[in-house]
Amino acid sequence: MPRPCCCRRIGKLPNHTHFKPRGIPLSELEEVRLRLDELEALRLADVEGLYHEEAAARMNVSRQTFDRIVAEARKTVADALVGGKAILIEGGNVTIQRGKGRCMRHGQQKGGRP
Numbered sequence: 001m002p003r004p005c006c007c008r009r010i011g012k013l014p015n016h017t018h019f020k021p022r023g024i025p026l027s028e029l030e031e032v033r034l035r036l037d038e039l040e041a042l043r044l045a046d047v048e049g050l051y052h053e054e055a056a057a058r059m060n061v062s063r064q065t066f067d068r069i070v071a072e073a074r075k076t077v078a079d080a081l082v083g084g085k086a087i088l089i090e091g092g093n094v095t096i097q098r099g100k101g102r103c104m105r106h107g108q109q110k111g112g113r114p
Contacts, residue, residue, distance in 0.1 A: 020086035035092035038073035
């Protein structure tokens with residue numbers, strides 16, 4: 001039996017939940033799903049340039065778990081870019097950091113804000 005997934009900490013919800021190739025209606029595109037924790041891992045590793053150990057601490061996960069999250073996120077984004085697919089950002093077992101030390105649970109909700 002697999003171990004239950006721990007709650008991952010993210011900085012904030014994204015402003016946009018869809019990205020797609022220009023000029024093609026969303027209804028005509030295949031969609032890939034990028035979880036909120038995967039987006040946060042990409043932000044910390046690739047935008048902020050943090051070492052995986054520090055990024056893992058910010059997300060409240062082990063370094064090995066962070067490595068798996070960021071690898072899966074990169075694979076998903078690469079698949080969308082190479083295959084001309086839309087990216088839907090949603091879901092994941094996360095808490096959203098609110099101010100100093102306060103978190104709000106987001107859970108497995110689809111799409112929008114809690």
